[in-house]
Amino acid sequence: MKDRKVDSLKKFFLNDHMEYDCVSIAWLGQAGFIFKYNEIVLIIDPYLSDYLAKKYKGKIFPHIRLMDLPIKPDEISRVNYVLSTHPHSDHMDPETISILSETHRNCNFIVPGPEKEEAIKRGINKDQIIEAYVDREIEITEEIKIIPIPAKHEEFKVNKDGEHSFLGYIFKFGDTSLYHSGDSIPYEGLVDKLKRIPVNIALMPINGRDEYRLSNNIAGNFLIPEVIKICQEANIKKLIVHHFGMFSYNTVPEKRLSLLKTKNLDNLKILVPEVNHIYSFKVSTN
Template structure:
């Protein structure tokens, strides 16, 4: 069995680092949880975006023609995540809406807000067995503020800009504004017409973008590739692009060195994180 990619920090050590930073009042911190999952801390508040902290997909597809073989260590047992003000899901795919991850987080944080696309409310309720009115539903152009964080929904194309019968997006990205900072979590998305014009006015400091690409032979919905992620970062004026959605499953990954080479060639600010590694924006 191939050795898993080691986390920078994990479990109790990672939580200790996060907790120690809760007293900071300047700047913000961002930890990569693997795939498209992040913990964001600012001004003593903690939010968690699109966490996948289980082996549910590996178990589900173990004896199929599409095995989800894990590449990286599990960074954090979800029951260790406390003091969480908000958790998000950008869409219904299990690596962004995982019951084995979300149920412990929701249980351990009784005052938490759960932000999802409004179009997915009924599916989310069934997946995590919560009350139907518990999730906070967003659509593109709709915002909500929780504990100083303002979340605004923006469309995501995975592989289509899909909407429900009421015209609400099934796939979203989130603009997160707090203090003088702005982080863009794209969710899973391809580049669509007008995307850069939509995002540029937000003045994005850090863009969290997938790089695993869109390859039909994988038989799963695709994403930006490394070159496109860098180009999008440039087009929207992001100070920093942080790549994600790679090194989780062997059948659906990318070589992050391609992203680094492209970012250097294009002069785009960037930072590559290991699982459990912190980006500190002072």
């Protein structure tokens, strides 16, 4: 995987920074990423505001950003698809998605089906929404397809029709597959799903979970040993970790991140992403 540093993510959206038959990835902080494949730009879970700091001001967890905005929503010059894995506001941020919806009227927004009305309330124009349901493939182009799968954010959130509000997405770029888990913990059947695809690269949160956070309505995520185990059992060769460095109460100690950066595993390469870096890998199109 190539690693290229840029002065600003604004340059990432320009055609002259395009590598054909490569997927380029840029981290936005928290669980947010930009994916660019040929002419198509997809953004998942962008949190590009201080919405939560305002919402939780004076509360036990004030949600003050530790990380500067890597790019403002109105600086994103082009985007074809925006995805939300679930309705928590650091993944479906009203101050980000409303601006993107208004300024990119040809952009589609992929959201969990049961959360369509919530997405509209947060500022997405209803005619731009594509509803996502578990195991129903979404075709973007002949070369790009997306498969929603369940996510267990401490628990599954399912409506009376059995439809999931917490999702992960498997992106198929040609014959190369990338898994963004959304916010999740391990659950029975996850490894088998990932093996069947099969998945080449996983993007998974590592901020963990504990009773204190859960008792204060902060649902948790994978522990570091869990994401490594899942990748090894599912034969995933590359892991990009995330969901750290945004809020002080819900991050990963720097010492653990440093250990991850130097962790040497024979069958798994681990990347701790940095803002203003573009990571790219060649896609198999056989």
